[in-house]
Amino acid sequence: MADDPMFLPRTSIEQVEEGTEFAPKFDAQGLIPVVTTDWTSGELLMHGYMNAEAVRRTIELGEAVYWSRSRQVLWHKGATSGLIQKVREMRIDDDQDTIWLRVEVTGGASCHVGYRSCFYRRVPVGTEATGQSTPRLEFMESEKVFDPTSVYGDAPNPTQL
Numbered sequence: 221m222a223d224d225p226m227f228l229p230r231t232s233i234e235q236v237e238e239g240t241e242f243a244p245k246f247d248a249q250g251l252i253p254v255v256t257t258d259w260t261s262g263e264l265l266m267h268g269y270m271n272a273e274a275v276r277r278t279i280e281l282g283e284a285v286y287w288s289r290s291r292q293v294l295w296h297k298g299a300t301s302g303l304i305q306k307v308r309e310m311r312i313d314d315d316q317d318t319i320w321l322r323v324e325v326t327g328g329a330s331c332h333v334g335y336r337s338c339f340y341r342r343v344p345v346g347t348e349a350t351g352q353s354t355p356r357l358e359f360m361e362s363e364k365v366f367d368p369t370s371v372y373g374d375a376p377n378p379t380q381l
Contacts, residue, residue, distance in 0.1 A: 224272060226242065226276055226279070228242060230243045230245065230316075231243075236316050242312070244316050244319070245315065245316055246272065249289075250271050251270065251271055252269065252317060253267065253269055254286065254320070254321060255318065255320050255321070256268065256284065256305065256320075256322075256330065258322075258323065258324075258325065259324045260324075263336075263337060264337060265325070265330035265336070265338060265339075266330050266337070267338070268286040268295075270286055271287040273294060274287045274295075278321075282306065282307050283296065283298070284298075284305035284307055284321055298327070300371065300372065301327070301371045301372070303325055303327040303328075303330065304325070304327075305321065305323040305324075305326075308322050309321070309322040310322075327366065329365035332372065333364070334365060334368045335364055336361060336365050339360075341357040341358060341359055341360060342357065342360050343357060344358065
């Protein structure tokens with residue numbers, strides 16, 4: 221990334237943690253994790269990854285572009301479904317190794333399964349999990365925002381296999 225003028229080389233802890241230079245740390249696969257929340261409510265919508273090109277395109281377009289690890293392609297969120305994530309704010313953490321997107325979602329959903337959030341189930345913890353050898357997930361959303369089959373067809377989504 222050092223030869224890319226958008227991403228500056230990481231030269232010191234001070235530069236990364238206290239400076240104004242954008243020097244994101246991509247992992248060994250060239251990816252950086254992204255947490256995406258709703259601009260208005262703060263609700264967690266999804267977690268994904270970006271490569272350098274996805275970060276660049278997100279900044280240039282003002283719309284979320286991710287890297288699909290399963291399909292090994294850039295993924296402009298909403299290009300197929302119309303559920304575009306308009307980036308209202310992009311933040312980077314102190315180590316510059318995680319991105320946080322705050323977005324407005326056209327169509328009101330972010331999950332390809334049809335729910336508003338990809339985090340539509342809860343895992344019991346503590347005393348709620350007592351006596352369960354395998355945690356039983358609890359749905360936190362009861363209705364889907366859209367019908368995934370009508371948007372994506374009958375084929376299973378390869379990102380979920």
